[in-house]
Amino acid sequence: MKRARSYGKHEDIVLRAHIELSRSLTKIRAKETSWLGDRDLTLPQFGILESLYHLGRLTVGQITTLTLSTPGNITVVIKNLQSKGLINAKPSEEDRRIKILEITEKGSSIIQSIFPSHVENLSGWYDKALSEDEIKTLSHLLRKLEKAQ
Known part of the structure; x- marks a missing residue:
C-alpha cells in the first residue's frame, strides 16, 4: 500500500487521531x-425523546442545540x-412564536x-476495547477537546 504523505510529525499525529476518532464514532453510530x-x-x-424524557419540556431551539441538529431537520x-403520538408541541404562553415540546405517555x-x-x-461496545479508567480518560479528553472549540 502506498504510504501517506507526511504533513509534519505533529500534524500527522493529529490527522491520525482525527481519523481514528471519526472511524470509531461512525462504527458506534452505525450500531446505534x-x-x-x-x-x-x-x-x-x-435523541429528542431521550432529551424530553430526562430533561422535561423544552423549546424547539433547546432541542436543536441539545441534539446537535439543524432547524430544518429538527422540524x-x-x-x-x-x-407517532410520542411528543406534543404547543406554543409558548409567553411568546407564541416559540414551540414547547413535551413527551407523551406513549x-x-x-x-x-x-x-x-x-x-x-453502549457499555458493552466501550467495555470491549477500554477499561473503566480508559473510558473516564477518553471522556475527559473529548470534553477538553470540545470546550477548546
Whole structure:
C-alpha cells in the first residue's frame, strides 16, 4: 500500500487521531442506528425523546442545540414524532412564536422500555476495547477537546 504523505510529525499525529476518532464514532453510530431502527426509531428521534424524557419540556431551539441538529431537520423529526403520538408541541404562553415540546405517555413508555438496553449496549461496545479508567480518560479528553472549540 502506498504510504501517506507526511504533513509534519505533529500534524500527522493529529490527522491520525482525527481519523481514528471519526472511524470509531461512525462504527458506534452505525450500531446505534441499526439497533434503534429495529425499534422503529431514528437516531434523531431517539435523541429528542431521550432529551424530553430526562430533561422535561423544552423549546424547539433547546432541542436543536441539545441534539446537535439543524432547524430544518429538527422540524421534520418533530412532525414524525408527533404523528407517532410520542411528543406534543404547543406554543409558548409567553411568546407564541416559540414551540414547547413535551413527551407523551406513549413516548415515555417507549424510552423507559428501551433506554436501559441502550445504555447496556453502549457499555458493552466501550467495555470491549477500554477499561473503566480508559473510558473516564477518553471522556475527559473529548470534553477538553470540545470546550477548546
